[in-house]
Amino acid sequence: MKKLSILSLVLLLSIILITADIFATGISLTGVGGRASVFGGAFRGLANDWSAAYWNPAGLAYMKQSEAQFLYQPWLVDINSAFVGVGLVLPRIGTIAVSIFQVGYGDMEVTNLQMQDGTGELFTASDYSINISFGRRLAEWFAFGASGKYRRPI
Secondary structure, three states, X not given: OHHHHHHHHHHHHHHHHHHHHHHHHHHHHOOOOXXXXXXXXXXXXXXXXXXXXXXXXXXXXXXXXXXXXXXXXXXXXXXXXXXXXXXXXXXXXXXXEEEEEEEEEEEEEOXXXXXXXXXXXXXXXXXXXXXXXXXXXXXXXXXXEEEEEEEEEO
């Protein structure tokens, strides 16, 4: 009975943490990179290129050379995302990456209680984040990484 209670508690805590991660990162639901898209976003443990700055900064430590990537992804209903990332391999120090991620939600019609079909005015909304990441390999099989992120809705 005690094992079942502990297992239930661990499962509940895992669900809460995963849900909190999804809501806290918000714009990360779109993902970054072609390889990650092929895996359906299940890419955190595989990231070992410039996109590791987005998925898992420890993966930056496994980059062989410096890389830059510019990405624009149009989505449904006038939503689009753009990503610019640069990863610099610094021998004997680690890898530093700087990236900017932006999501635009397109034009939306202004409504209110009196005019629920729209006032004829439009507004637009977007989010962006600026990230600085670092990854370093301590052994062939172990690396660590960290990111700092500034996120702002516009």
